Amino acid sequence: MSYMALYRTWRPQRFSEVVGQEKTVRALQNALQQGRISHAYLFSGPRGTGKTSIAKIVARAVNCAHPDQGEPCNKCPACVDILQGNFMDVIEIDAASNRGIDEIRDLREKVRMLPAQGKKKVYIIDEVHMLTTEAFNALLKTLEEPPDSVIFILATTELQKIPATILSRCQSYHFRRLTAEEIVERLKKVALSNHMTVSAEALELIARRANGGLRDALSALDQVYSYKGSEIDKNAVLDVLGLVDDIYLSRLMEAVFSRNVGMVIEMLGQALKEGKEVQQIAREAVLYLRDLLVYSLLGAEAEFAVVTDSARPYLDKLRNKTEPAQIIKALNLLMSGADRLRFSEGNRFQLEMAFLELLALPGAKQPVETRTTQKATRTESPRPAKKAPSAAAEEKAKVRRTAGGDDKSVAQDWTRLLALVKEKKIPTHALLAQGKLLGYKDQVVTIGFKKAYKFHKEKLEEEANAGILEESAKEVWGRSTAVKLVYLEDDAVQDPLVKKALDVFGEDIVEIKE
Numbered sequence: 001m002s003y004m005a006l007y008r009t010w011r012p013q014r015f016s017e018v019v020g021q022e023k024t025v026r027a028l029q030n031a032l033q034q035g036r037i038s039h040a041y042l043f044s045g046p047r048g049t050g051k052t053s054i055a056k057i058v059a060r061a062v063n064c065a066h067p068d069q070g071e072p073c074n075k076c077p078a079c080v081d082i083l084q085g086n087f088m089d090v091i092e093i094d095a096a097s098n099r100g101i102d103e104i105r106d107l108r109e110k111v112r113m114l115p116a117q118g119k120k121k122v123y124i125i126d127e128v129h130m131l132t133t134e135a136f137n138a139l140l141k142t143l144e145e146p147p148d149s150v151i152f153i154l155a156t157t158e159l160q161k162i163p164a165t166i167l168s169r170c171q172s173y174h175f176r177r178l179t180a181e182e183i184v185e186r187l188k189k190v191a192l193s194n195h196m197t198v199s200a201e202a203l204e205l206i207a208r209r210a211n212g213g214l215r216d217a218l219s220a221l222d223q224v225y226s227y228k229g230s231e232i233d234k235n236a237v238l239d240v241l242g243l244v245d246d247i248y249l250s251r252l253m254e255a256v257f258s259r260n261v262g263m264v265i266e267m268l269g270q271a272l273k274e275g276k277e278v279q280q281i282a283r284e285a286v287l288y289l290r291d292l293l294v295y296s297l298l299g300a301e302a303e304f305a306v307v308t309d310s311a312r313p314y315l316d317k318l319r320n321k322t323e324p325a326q327i328i329k330a331l332n333l334l335m336s337g338a339d340r341l342r343f344s345e346g347n348r349f350q351l352e353m354a355f356l357e358l359l360a361l362p363g364a365k366q367p368v369e370t371r372t373t374q375k376a377t378r379t380e381s382p383r384p385a386k387k388a389p390s391a392a393a394e395e396k397a398k399v400r401r402t403a404g405g406d407d408k409s410v411a412q413d414w415t416r417l418l419a420l421v422k423e424k425k426i427p428t429h430a431l432l433a434q435g436k437l438l439g440y441k442d443q444v445v446t447i448g449f450k451k452a453y454k455f456h457k458e459k460l461e462e463e464a465n466a467g468i469l470e471e472s473a474k475e476v477w478g479r480s481t482a483v484k485l486v487y488l489e490d491d492a493v494q495d496p497l498v499k500k501a502l503d504v505f506g507e508d509i510v511e512i513k514e
């Protein structure tokens, strides 16, 4: 079975399935019901908010054999052909791909011909702002005297780039960003029907980061799912999407505003140790300050970019401590700091500089707080740094090295295997990434999975994935290589190879990262 991205599986097929965009949906559905459909529409709005989806619903509704209250039936031959992209009279033109010159020229010739198959010819022109002037003019000619049987639906993310001459000939609908709540609701539904368990915090985080676009939200969920499996919590989302925890950011900014130099440096070091990138930390802190500012100004009405419910108490505290003017200054400073980091390699000291500059800001409501130093240091970090290998484990690793084992080459083989699999199929790579190469012996490669990754192991054993894995393993270790997947706990320990790996590395090292 080939894998179909969630956002494609979940394209709304009828008006009733569209999330938000109520006014647009109502107006179009009424017009369709009453047979008052116009010749040209312009759909504008941010990416992934439903423009193409609704255009296709309209295309079906006008050609459907049994429309019901303006909705297409999605079952008659016309609907089915359109759904499958086999309908001659629904023509999609992507202006972004070739700027549309040939297609618009072609369109001018063909537009006068009656529909070949259906009742109406529907031209859906996506990213219409990308058309060349020449193509725009050609389109305009057609829009001036549109034949009866033709409907144009133009879609764009950049309304301001559409010439007034075109605008004045279209009925225009603006698509709004969806709210975080609307996105969460949709994600819940998708998760449920795909047997995923996604925590409320994880859903909220994905929704906030999607910035009003449902496609991006669904893609994010898809991505987290393919790397982490069906149990998804906030940390999984942070990890896969490369985000910085908002509670961490709260504490970091609290340290900044209380001018706690030691704490700022310690916290930055901690995030770097966890593998965050300097640019990422700076960028996320900018977004956090943006949220703080909006919250200071708007209170309960604020819509947040990064802050989720669990970080709200921290945000409240910070709001009481800071003045908007001070936040604006901090935001400006940090933005230029983040900018500098963006164009450099970005090292730890530059990152520290970017934050320490903020400490020099005047205007804090409260004087420097020293108490927080101790308090904050004692507070458990929400995302503790990964445990360093224990001394015993180090000892064991040493034993292995001296015993002639070569863990460097094991690591290299594993990286190579992952890369080869990734080249062939990303979802397979996502499954494999949760495993651990235990070793290669007697032409058998053994890969271990924690019980918690049962889903991944079993999926990998399915024919399509197993094929890719084996093919890649042969490229790494030679043609007669076989692959064996085992569990790391209990029964797996019976496997001599696993046992040896456990002996050599110590359990906490063989363990797969959670």
Ligand SMILES: Nc1ncnc2c1ncn2[C@@H]1O[C@H](COP(=O)(O)OP(=O)(O)OP(=O)(O)O)[C@@H](O)[C@H]1O
Binding pocket: 006, 007, 008, 009, 010, 011, 012, 017, 018, 019, 020, 021, 045, 046, 047, 048, 049, 050, 051, 052, 053, 054, 126, 155, 156, 157, 213, 214, 215, 216, 218
């Ligand atoms: N309003 C919505 N209701 C339900 N699903 C939506 C909505 N908007 C977007 N989606 C989801 O996102 C996917 C992409 O949506 P669509 O292609 O309609 O966006 P678009 O506005 O045309 O975006 P772009 O400007 O990038 O072309 C859909 O397949 C669907 O899964």
Ligand SMILES: [Mg+2]
Binding pocket: 051, 052, 053, 126, 155
């Ligand atoms: Mg589109």
Ligand SMILES: [Zn+2]
Binding pocket: 063, 064, 065, 066, 067, 072, 073, 074, 075, 076, 077, 078, 079, 080
């Ligand atoms: Zn139909």
